Amino acid sequence: MPQVRVESLDREGRGVAHSEGRTVFIEDALPGETVEYAAYRIKPSYALGTARRVLREASARVVPRCPYFGVCGGCAMQHTDPATQVAAKQRVLEDALWHVGRVRPERILRAIHGLAWRYRHRARLSVRHVANKRVTLVGFRERRSSFVADMHSCEVLPAHVSALIDPLRALVERLSIRLRLPQIEVAVGAAVTVLVLRVLDPPDAADQAVLREFADAHGVQLWLQPRGPETARPFHPLDAPHLDYALAEFGVRIGFGPTDFTQVNPAVNALLVRRAVGLLDPRPGERILDLFCGLGNFTLPIAVRAGAVVGVEGSEALVARARRNAAANGLPAQFVVANLFDPRACAALPHCDKMLLDPPREGAVELIKALGADAPKRIVYVSCDPATLARDAGVLVNARGYRLAAAGVVNMFPHTAHIESVAVFEREA
Secondary structure, eight states: OOEEEOOEEOTTSOEEEEETTEEEEEETOOTTOEEEEEEEEEOSSEEEEEEEEEEEOOTTBOOOSSTTBTTBSSOSOTTBOHHHHHHHHHHHHHHHHHHTTOOOOSSBOOOBOOOSSSOOOEEEEEEEEEGGGTEEEEEOBBTTSSSBOOOSOOSSSOHHHHTTHHHHHHHHHHOTTGGGOOEEEEEEOSSOEEEEEEOSSOOOHHHHHHHHHHHHHHTOEEEEESSSGGGOEEEEOTTOOOOEEEEGGGTEEEEOOTTSOOOSOHHHHHHHHHHHHHHHOOOTTOOEEEESOTTTTTHHHHHHHHSOEEEEESOHHHHHHHHHHHHHTTOOOEEEEOOTTSHHHHHTSOOOSEEEEOOOTTOOHHHHHTOOTTOOSEEEEEESOHHHHHHHHHHHHHHSOOEEEEEEEEOSSTTSSOOEEEEEEEOOO
């Protein structure tokens, strides 16, 4: 097997080396290490491989806590100590800002991070009944594969959810629709854990009895989803508490449905909200817009500080839930439905003094291009993709007259290569 010295980590958490004129991306390898690797894809300019033997270890290498690491595709960086993970993500963010957007932040924000384990309160578990082996698998997919990992626990799920993996395998085995149940979505709230079963065929009476027995025995609420996420409905028990989470610093609680988008890491989300609202610094009397507002995760805390805030979101269902959340918390936040990927809708947005953006991976380039002479003096941008943040930062700085005052990473997904970040842009009023 070829031997190389690893130089850095890429945005997927792979070691980067060079050999025979190619850039080599090596899973499970760390900067400073000398490794032997096996290539599974070779192209003229690059190769992809997996470390088979570490000849010289980096000081950042640790023993993975999960016995399924390397097979399960849920984590990519358990062999790396948490501080190095955060540093690597910060470097990826800074590289993207410069190489894509040609901008550099004036200040690097201290990284936001929390517990490294048991943090994941949202998950989508795959299910597969393997008839010829007479086994049912429940878990994340294998690395670089559509197969479901043969796992019996998970170190990033809350302990009580991890402990459900084997009982869920046994549950599916007992169902007549075991071949028609491809997915179980997990949503953990403050007072209830919900499991949403994607059922391609309806469960019969015997199946329903088994499902009720499981829910009662394990203290969870089961929902059934026959088609898209909007079809998910509670099955048993029907009197379970509603899903919600608290942002204690702001004194608000935010309700959500089990298929709604929420951050997977509630503890780090609370720190992110504190950081974003602090950077925005909303004041009474200012006009604030929270765009791509979802359930009101940032809108309601902004309303606590500033009073008047308008949340804008493309999903009517999320806006309806956000309005209910505002009413339940006694806050004056307003919410409207608008397609923020439509240039005409973006151009029609009202003037504001400050703006918070939390777009999906596609970013917010149409919105940014629509900013005119009355653009807000401050924009706080929460991002889940460094590349689109960098692209949008380039437009804000180079075409809209903003400066990138600060940026930093948020380690929302420890042990994965996923990078959340927050940036603040300012311009003269």
